[in-house]
Amino acid sequence: MEAAVSSVVRRVEELGDLAQAHIQQLSEAAGEDDHFLIRASAALEKLKLLCGEEKECSNPSNLLELYTQAILDMTYFEENKLVDEDFPEDSSSQKVKELIGFLSEPEILVKENNMHPNHCSLLGDELLECLSWRRGALLYMYCHSLTKRREWLLRKSNLLKKYLVDGINYLLQMLNYRCPIQLNEGVSFQDLDTAKLLSAGIFSDIHLLAMMYSGEMCYWGLKHCGDQQLDNHELDTGISGASCTTQKEPLDFREVGEKILKKYVSVCEGPLKEQEWNTTNAKQILNFLQHRCN
Structure with missing residues (x-):
């Protein structure tokens, strides 16, 4: 040691x-x-x-x-x-x-x-969350810029897909470092809405942003890259860092996006209703994902 x-x-x-x-x-x-x-x-x-x-x-x-x-x-x-x-x-x-x-x-x-x-x-959980958040948010911003470059997309949509997969993995990793607080008789909360957030694994505004960013990136993946999934061995872009390529199953943009945005909308219109988080874009993406499925 x-x-x-x-x-x-x-x-x-x-x-x-x-x-x-x-x-x-x-x-x-x-x-x-x-x-x-x-x-x-x-x-x-x-x-x-x-x-x-x-x-x-x-x-x-x-x-x-x-x-x-x-x-x-x-x-x-x-x-x-x-x-x-x-x-x-x-x-x-x-x-x-x-x-x-x-x-x-x-x-x-x-x-x-x-x-x-x-x-x-x-x-520590907070530093690890911050490192994953920063990598995921950086790739989110980079991909957002790339989606506005039509000629680049025509030539390199598969590269965008790899960036998206890496970014989504970092954000999901960030969301999973801390376990949700289990509500039971031994745990008391003065604020029921706070208790609901903690039980959903939402510990800060950044957790909500990570959910929305993940959903948007899944949308970009389906819109610009189609339904083709990336196998684990295809993920090496030279841009991945620690803990990004550890998933064994291909990432399903539609499934991941739908699951995380449903949770985002539920939280924003439930415990956070009074804070007026905007769910319009999330609902539009969910509609796209559901129609894509059908």
Whole structure:
């Protein structure tokens, strides 16, 4: 176990140095200070100091958390730039691949070093959810941009399909990290609507967005790519990161989309009715999926 801890500390320090150099390049290219890059750099400086202490005394969980937070901030800066530029066709594929790689590194690091049979215990559910959400949301935004490029779709619809499958898998993974709260006599809630949300596995607004994004991506898959399903061995786009290609069964866009959007509508028109979440688009997609089935 001590050897594994020492190995993780060394690797985190190496990755932190690489990320710090990358941040320096981004800052110089931007020509101005950015809040997210400053915060990421500060986290990596703290990481460097901790890694310089006795390796046996270092807590790998704390180091991983610092590194992960820095990566989340650094990639957020780059994602915003991609969105502002509407994902330039000549460079976006490589940049998205690079960002997915950064956001996958914390999970990969834990798995490669066998630090814990359940890496949720080392990174924590919230950080794992955030990493999966960010990868899924990035691919959602990228695919949204691609669906508006008619000529590109005619030439590369199969590539879009692979991006969609990866993105949906990340979002579903994010939704499944935490188990729904089981309602029973031993658990008391002052707010019944909150209890219903937790029992449905909805812990935040981001969970709802992940459901809607997944449904939209299933819609794009059927609309632009047809009914052909991707087998597991077909999923390697060079863009997938950790935990994305582990599913054994092909992803059925219609089945997944219909299931998750029905739940989305049910939650929005049930416990969240007073918050006026919009279900119009979800219902239109459900109508499309159901007619597609028939």
